[in-house]
Each structure stands twice: as structure tokens, then as C-alpha cells.
Amino acid sequence: MILSALLQNVDWTLLYGEEKEINKITYDSRKVQKDDLFVCIIGFQTDGHKYAQKAIEAGATAILCEKEIQSDNKDVTILQTSNTRHALAILSANYYNHPCNSMNVIGVTGTNGKTTTTYLIKSVLDTIGHKVGIVGTIENRIGDKILHADRTTPESLELQELFYEMKQENVTDVVMEVSSHSLDLHRVDGIEYNIGIFTNLTQDHLDYHKTMENYKIAKSLLFQRSEKSVINIDDNAGEFMKQNAKGEVLTFGIDKQADITAKEIDISADGVKFTLCYDNKQYVVSLHTPGRFSIYNALGAIGACIFMGIAMEDIIAGLNSNVGVAGRFQTVKSRKANAIIDYAHTPDGLENILNTAREFVKRKIITVFGCGGDRDKTKRPIMGEIAGKLSDYCIITSDNPRTEDPSAILDDVEEGMKKTNCNYIKLVDRREAICHAVEYGQKGDLIVIAGKGHENYQIFADKTIHFDDVEEVKKAFGEDNL
Template identity: 70%
Template sequence: MNLLDLLDSIEYSVLQGSSEIEVNHIAYDSRKVEKGDLFVCITGFQTDGHGYAKKAVENGAIAILCEKAIEGIPTDITIIQTDNTRKAIAMISSNFYHHPSEEMNVIGVTGTNGKTTTTYLMKSILDKIGHKVGVIGTIENRIGEKVIPTERTTPESLELQALLRQMKEEEVTDVVMEVSSHSLDLHRVDGIRYRVGIFTNLTQDHLDYHKTMENYKKAKSLLFQRCEGSVINVDDPAGEYMVEQSKGKVLTFGIENKADLQAEEIHISADGVHFVLEYNTKRYPVMIHTPGRFSIYNALGAIGASLLLGIDMDTIIKGLAENSGVSGRFQRVKSKRGYHAIVDYAHTPDGLENILNTAKEFVEGRVITVFGCGGDRDRTKRPIMGEIAGNLSDYCVITSDNPRTEDPVAILADVEQGVKKTGCDYVKFVDRREAICHAVEYAKEGDIVIIAGKGHETYQIFPDKTIHFDDVEEVRKAFGEDAI
């Protein structure tokens, strides 16, 4: 593709060479550069791509896009300068792949909790009307029924645009994607046309990156400034702000506050939720298979987005009823012993509080909670989560999540401070497998064992290695022959 065409809609200056050259591909990793490529220098949090420009040229790059001047590059290599290469690579990638998002309905879901479940509720509804659906998210990327492994909630812009083009070529009509605050702030999703955006909620998370909740909120709001239609949870304190930031048509939803989509007559059991939806003066009975008030909010968001896409309400409700749940999201593992475990990704204060409150609504015995906090992440939430678990559990088992480069013993001590405040009985196990086994052995008939923090993840990250670890597998092993 001609470099001049790639640079369309980007402000830049030519420091060296010509912009009217043919480029084979784009790369931001010098190790992946091939002959005839454009190399984009991105200033990262650990490394600066400008330092690898010479290596990129050695590997065959014929053009470099940078933010600052680079010395020692041969004069036959084109050098283009722009203010922000993260913003630029997003637009360049969209140009390179011929704007695939404009050829499909793209639905973006953002919020601290509920993104993954909401995307799969949307998929169930779109499946119901016979559409081929692409999913981009935390658990996996998916084209129809084909699963593509994923490394982060929202891919880098280059990979994201490539994936969108692949989806279009495989006849996907609708893409439902989780949109992280990082991806919005770091411009990964610039250049994507969103038909609809959904706001689930905003609670404490990612403060290691955003520093303040205000910054976090502003990052999330960037999605709604670029959507043709927005669906906003107005029970959340940040909901009104998201409505104000929305540029297109807005549908609001809620349980407590007056909204366009209102849930009433709620009944929660271990098997799911029944509620009555009021919309446009009409009332509709709705059933979903995942328990909890949080599940109602996820369903309302999916209903609102589907309405903005022109899907009729009866089809929407049937699609929701056919969703059997999402891996690692309030996932039940039953036992013949008369108690069961619930594996959930809850790794934020709000997420943990939601699943524990839900469990307490139908537990016959005790709530036993196995949980920890990740290393190299927001440390301020650790005692907060400890206090929440202590207040809402009958017994806590504090353990490791993904320690990463931190000392797991120190992480457990941070969590322990919060549990101690509550007077709840607790134990500590650095080894997560031992923690799960202990909780299962401690449980009696009528109890629920909550295993929180990792959900769908099939790995555990340590300073020197990453091992296979799956909470669902581990609890089944702990149940042994009694697992159902």
C-alpha cells in the first residue's frame, strides 16, 4: 500500500525520504519487521521503540514513523514524524486493512465488571437471529464458533484491525468486543466505528495505571464519545457522566433509578434470575441462567444494545434465555456431598462484593471464600477486598492469585489486614491448590465455596515461571469422585 494513503487523516512531517513509496506491511516490533515494511516507534512503559529503529532497518524496514528525531538512519530510508505514534498506528492500521469496522456492526462493552458476560449475552441474541458473530474479549476471541486465543482484553490496534478484517472476510456481520480503559486511553481502538456502546459500571480497579478514579472514569467515557448509540447503567454513580459524554442516541437502564429499561419484580435463585422488564409502557418477563443482581444489569445492557440494532423484544428475550452462562463467571461445580463451589473472575472490590451477596441470597449453610489479589497491580484494593470478604463470608481462605514479581506472602499480608478488621475466621495458604483443597475439606452440606479472582484463567504467574492452573479443574480434583 502506498505510504501516502496509509498516512491519510494523520498530521505528520517528512524528515527524510519520500512518503510516496509502497509499503508491504506495518510493524511496531523490530523483530517482526520484514523487507519493505513500515516500522512504527512506540514509546512503551518499559521500552522505547525509537531505540530499535536501526534494528528495524537492518531487518528490512524502508520507512520509519517516529515521535522524535532518530540519528544514524541511512538517507534512503523514509522517516516520518508525528506527535503521537500510538494514535497514528491505530489510524494507519485501519487504513491498511481498509476500515473493516465500517462493514460490520461493532458493539463495544466497557465497565469495570460485567464486560465478558454482556458480550456473550449479546452473542446469544445475535445468534438467535441467525447472524454470524465475532467476539473480542478477556476469555477468547471468536469468529462464529471458531475460537482464537487472546492475550489481553483489547488487542493492540494493528492486531485488532487485522482481526476485524479477518472477521469480515469470514462473513461476520456483528462484532461484540470488550473495550478496556487501557485500550481507550492508549488509542488502541481509535479508527473503529462503533454502532453501539454499553456501560456496565465503574468501581475501583486499574489505579496502578490510571492513578485516580476520575482519570479512570474519563478513560471509560471515551467510548461513548464515538458511538452512534449508547446504553448506560444509570444506577451506577458514573452513569450520568457517561450519558453526558454520549454523542448519539442514548438508552438508560437500571433497577433503582428511573430508566428507559427498568427491571422489577426480581426473583433470584441458585438457578438464575427472573424479572419483569418495563420498556415503553410495556412489561416483559425475562429469565437468565446466571444468579445475581449484577446479572440483571448485564442483561439490561444487552437488551438495550439489541434494541438499538433493531432487534425485536421477543427475540431478545429468547436469546437471553438460551445463554447457559460464561466460563469462569459464577460457574458452578456441584458435588454429591450436598454442597458446591462457584468459580468466578471477581478480582475487584465490587466484583467480590457482588458474588458474595448473590451467594448469600440462596445459600443454606455457610459461605466459604477462597481469594487473593494479583501482584504488580493496585495494592490499595487488597485490604478493601479482605474486609469485604470478611464481612460477607463465614470463613475466608486467603491465598495467591497471580503473584507476578511480588512476594506472595507480602500480598497475603496486605489482604489479611482487611479480613482482621471483621473478626471473620480465616486461614492463609500461599499455595492456591492447597487453599482450594482446604476449603473443600472444611465445607459441609448446605455450604457454598466461592473461589474468586481467576475465573476462566488457566495459568498462574510467578516471578520466574508461568504454570498451568485452572480453578475449575482444581475444585473438581478436590471433590474427587463426588464431583458432578
Template identity: 50%
Template structure:
């Protein structure tokens, strides 16, 4: 494609060479550059693409886009732009023929609930007869085809490529998780959303955003680029989002007056049922995943789909068709006669841990045992908070390792311990052994919640990443305990 076409609608200055040339592909990783490519220098979280200009040129880059002054420019076309991240997003959209404009894109952001909500909407939209794409933490989907996901929201170039693949496969709707990182780093820049959902805002990612206000500001970006804003008005930040967002606004709630509201909620171990009111319509929903917070996820998903003109009958059927979301309040012992349940959940924030433990408590007839840790190289201020929550809401807490990354696992555990006020916990650093001990201690009618990793099938240690799928681990432990 001609470079001028790739840069249509983008302001730039030619520093060297000319902009009338053919480009093979766009790259932002110098290691991927091949002969005839355009290399866009991105200032990343860990490194800066401007350092690799010569490497890109030596690999065959035909043109280079930078956003700051560089000495000793290579002998190829060099362009200067104000913000190379925004340019990467816009150039990617141009290169792939504006695929997002051919889709109805529904975005969801918030600290918790994004993954479950996208799966709920996918089920509703498919029940309505649409072919649906999904972009998220667990995986990306093009209809029924699963595509591996390496981060919650892909880099803008990969995202535009994924949109193109969806368009080519006849996808009509794309539902996607939109992380605060992706909003701040302009990965979704230029995309116009049909619906944008705000779930909640609690402590997370302060290692990246530094302040809670920055975290909020990043989330708010989504609601400046959508036709409809759908807001959880029960969340303390919901009113701010409602006030600060643009376009048409729809509220959802359990406790406050709202456009769509749930009541008569009845929770049980395998799900929750509730009534929902929207305008003059009332429906009774039987959800196959438990938890009051999943009622909230359902309300936001319903509001988005109702806003797209889908009938309440189809919305109800779509929600009730969904059996579970991998690693989200997933009961992994359904096929075993243990006398107790083991639940795997992705909860890795204070609010997430509190939600899953309060939910499990609702249907725990015996003791509630929790197994959790905190990730390394991430916001360490939440560690004592999670220690306090885990011990207070459990009869027994087993503190263990999560993804320690470059940190010492026991140092992380010691920080968790500083928040614990009760003498109802034990420490077992090895995560597998911690899960096994919890299951050895479990008796009839108990519930064991293993929190933090959910759908993940790996554990990141200091020097390596190992395979670690908690469903497999629990199945192995069941066999060991039967001997």
C-alpha cells in the first residue's frame, strides 16, 4: 500500500526522503521488520522504539515514523509525528481498510467483571442470530474459532488486524474488554463504540497509573468515544462516570433507581435467579453462575443488548444459555463426589477477592477455605488489603504464591501477612501444595476457593514460566487423595 494512503488523515512532517512509496507491512517491533516495511517508533513501558531505528533500517525498513528528534537519521524516508501511538492506531486502521467501521463494537471497562460480561453479551447476540467476535483476557474469538490472547486488549495494530479477520469471516458484532492500559496507551484510539459499559472501579494497576485519579481518567476515555454509555450507578464512581461521559446514557443497578434494575435476587451454589425491570418490561432470569456481582454483570450486558434493539425475550434466553466462564467462579468439582466444592476464580484484586468470598459464603454450609496470593512486580499496596479481606471472610486462609515474577515469593507473602488481624491462616509457598492442603482440610459441606489465576494455565517464576492449570492440578489432587 502507498505510504500516503496508510497516513491518510494523519498530520506528519517529512524529515528525509519522500512519502510517495509502496510499503509492504507496518511494524512497531524492530525485530519483526522485513524489507519494504514501515517502522513506527513507539515509546513503550519498558523500552523506546527510537533506540532501534538503525536496527529496523538494517532489517530493510523503507520508511520510519518517529515522535522525537533523532540524530544520525538512516538513509530512508523518515517522518515526524506528534504522537506515534495514535499514529500506529490510525495507520493500522487505514492499512486494514477501516475494519472497525464495518462492525458494531461494544466495549466494556472496569476493574472487575469485564470478561464475564463479554461472554454474556456474546451469548445474547449469538442467540439473536448474529455472528460475534470477542476480544478479551481469556482468548479472542471469531465466531466459534478461538484465537490466543496475549493481553487483555491487543496493541492497536494487532487489534485492527483482528477486526479485519472478523469482517472477512462475516462477524457483525465485536464485544471487547477495554483495559485501562489500552485506553491510556491509545490501543483503541480512533474506534467509535456502539455501546460502552462501566462495571466498577476499585484498586488495581496503581503500579502503572501511579494514582487512582489517573486510573479513573484512563477508564473515562472510553466514554468519550461511544454512542451509548451504560453505567453501574451502584458503584461509587458510577455517578462520576455518568456525569463525565458523553452521548446517550443508560444506568443499571440493584440498590438505586436506574433504567434497568434487578430485584428479588435468590442465590444458590450453582447460580442465581432474579427479576429485572426495564422500561415497562419485567423478566425473570435464571443465571447459571452464582454471585450478586454476576447479577450486575448481567444487567450491564442486558442494557447493551437491549440498547442494540434485541428483545427482552432473546436477552433472557441468551443469558440462560450461558453455562460458565472459564476461571470465573468456576466450580471445578462438579463431576466428583467429594462432599465439598472447589471453586477457581481469577480474583486478584481486593474487590475481586471480596466478591468471590462473599458469594461463596452465601452457599457455604460448612467452612469456607480460601487459597490466594498476590502477583510480583505489580501494585504492592493491595497485598495487606487482600490479606485482611481473605482472612476476615474465610474460616481458614491459605496464603501462597501467585505469579511471583522477579520477586521473592516469601517477601510477597510477608507483605500479605501484614494486613491479617486474625489467627486463622497458614502459609504454604508452593501453590500446588497449598491447594492440596486446603483440599485435605476440607470436610463435608465446605467450600474451597482458589483465587488469583482463574483461566491461566501457567505460573511465572523468577527464571521461567511453568505450565500450571489449576483444573488439572485439582483433578490430580483428587486422585492422590482417593488413594
């Protein structure tokens, strides 16, 4: 592809050089091949501009930079733009010939509920025979084919490549989680969403965004790019998202007046049942995942399906066919206590699952949890206090410590726990913590293992090991596992 065609809709200045035929685009100097375009990205750990010369030596024929660079090789074309992250997104869409334009693209953003909402929509679309692509935290999917996911929303180049593969496989609808990082870091620039969904906004990622206001503004970018928006109006940020939406809006909620609402709610250990109210009609909806938060996820999914013109009976059947998502209120049963494994890693997420558990647990709630290292430190004591108030016994343990001292993270969490009357213990080793919870638990108790959910690894300063909460609790249950 010629360079000028790749640069369509990108603002750029030619520093020197001429038109080139480009092999492919890359932002990783280690992957450069002959006649590639190398894009210099300023990252958190390093700056791509430092590797421009290395890229040229590896065969790059053109360089796109943000900061002016020099090269002795005058056969190389060097261009400058104001934001290479934004440019990379547009270049990538151009390179793959805008694959999104031939698919229905639904974006889901919010602190909690993104993954479950995407899979509820997928279940409905599966029911009516559509071929669905998923971009998300747990995995990426092309129909039945499962692909590994490194982050919630991939970098723009990998994202457009994934869309291209979906198009080649005749995917009709893409349902994707859209993280605040991806919006703020321009990974999803150039994508026009048919539908955007807002689940909620609670404290998370303040290590990056610094303030909740910045976090909220980043989330709102999705609705400025969506033809239609589905917004949780019960959430404090719902009205802000609605005001920032450029197209038609459907609101949903339980407590406030909304276009789509739920009443006559019945929550049990096996799921929820409620009456859906929309367009002066009422429908009975059943879900297999318990909790009030499950209703919000379903209402968001219903709104998107209404915008797609799907019949209500198909929507309800699709929702009922969804058996849940790995690591999202996932139950492991035993002859003694049962366990719930959940990804809850934010104050609101932890509060939701513990409140839900309290609605049907007959005896004690035993909570095993920790907080990630190199992430928002301010939420640690908050989560400690929430766990202490809503549990009968807590085991504070490691999550993904990363480069931080695991014991210091536990101490931060403990500061909040001390404000409650809850009995607790600190065990740095997560396997030991899970085993202790199983030994402590009695018949009728519930062990809530929170924070990692679907993750099958644990990240330390010097290594990443295999670690799966579901596997570990099953091993701890031993012969009592059902």
C-alpha cells in the first residue's frame, strides 16, 4: 500500500523523503521488516522515538514521529504528526480497509459489568443466528474460535487486525469492551460505533486518570462516537453520559424513571427474576446469575438489542440461555461451604457481590481478597472496610503484587478493615489463604474469593506464575468438591 493512501485522514508534515510503498505498519522496533512504516509511540515504560534508528537499520522505509527525529539515511521518509497514538489508529483502519464498516459494532464501557453485558448480548445474537465477534477482558472471539486477550481493549493496530479477521470470517456483529484507557490513549479512534452502552462509574484506575472527573470524561468519549447510546441513568454519571451522547438514547434503571426499567425483583442463589417494563408493555425475564447488578447488566443488553430491532421474545430467550461468564459470580460447590469466584477488584464490585451473597447465604460469609500492586492505592483501605462490614470473616491476601511489596499492600487494605468489627487474618500466599478459608468454612457458609476471577496467573516483581482461583478452591475442597 502506498504511504499517501495509508496517511488518509491523518494530519502530517513531511520532514524529508518521498512517496513509498509500505509493506506493513509496526510500532515495535523488534518486529520491523523491510519496507515497513515504523510509528514512534510514547509509552509508559519507554519512548518509541529512541528506537527509530534501530527500526531504520532493520529495514523500515518510513518513520512517523511526534518529536522530530534525524537520520543519516536519506532513503528513509520521515513524517511528523501531533499525536502518533491517534495516527496509529487511523493508519491501522486504513491499512485493513476499515473492516468495522461492514459489521454492526457495539461498545460497552463502565467500571463494572462490561464483560457480562457483552456476553448477554452475544447470547441473544446467537439465539437469532448471528455470527458474533467478542473483544474483551477474558478472551477475544471470532464465532466459536477463541483467541487470547492480553488487555481489555487491544492496541489500535492489533484491534484493526482482529476486526479484519472477523470480517474475513463473516462476523455480523462485534460486541466489545471499551476501556477508559483505550478511549484516552486513542486505541479506538476511527471506530464509529453503532451502539454504545454505559454500565456504571465507580472508583478505579485513579493511578492513571488521577481524578474521577477525568475518568468520567474518558468514558464519555464512547457516546460521542456512537450512533445510538444505552445509558444507566441510575448511576451518578448517567446524566453526564446522556448529555454527551451524539445520537438517540435509551436509558435504563431500577430506581429512577427510565425508558427500560425492572420491577417485582426476585433474587435467589440460582439467579434473578424480574418484570421488564418497556414501551408500556411488561415481560418476565429470568437470569442465571444472582444479584441486583445482574439486572443492570441485563437492562443494558436489552437496550442494545432493542436498538438492533430484535424481537422481545428472542431477547428474553437469549438472556435466559446465558449460563454466566467464567470468573463472574462463578459457583464451586462442596459438601461443606460453597465458593463464589468473582473478578470484583473495585470497591463497588466487591460491595455488589457481598451484598448479593448476603441475600441468600444462611450462615457466614468468608471473604478472600487483596488488591493489585502498581495500581490505584487509594481504593485499598476502602475495599478493606467494605469487606469487613459485609463479611463475617476475612482473609486479606495477595492479588497481583507486581513490583510492590505484597505485605505492604496487605497493610494498606488492613487500614480499612480495622474500622470494622470483622475478624480477619493476613496471609500473603493466596493458595494458603484459599486453603485456610476452606478449613474455616462450615456447611451453609459461603467463601467469596474476589479480585482475579477468570485470570489464570499471578504477577510478581520477578515472575508470572500459573494461578487459577477456581482450580485452587477445587483442590482445597478435595473429596468434598461436588
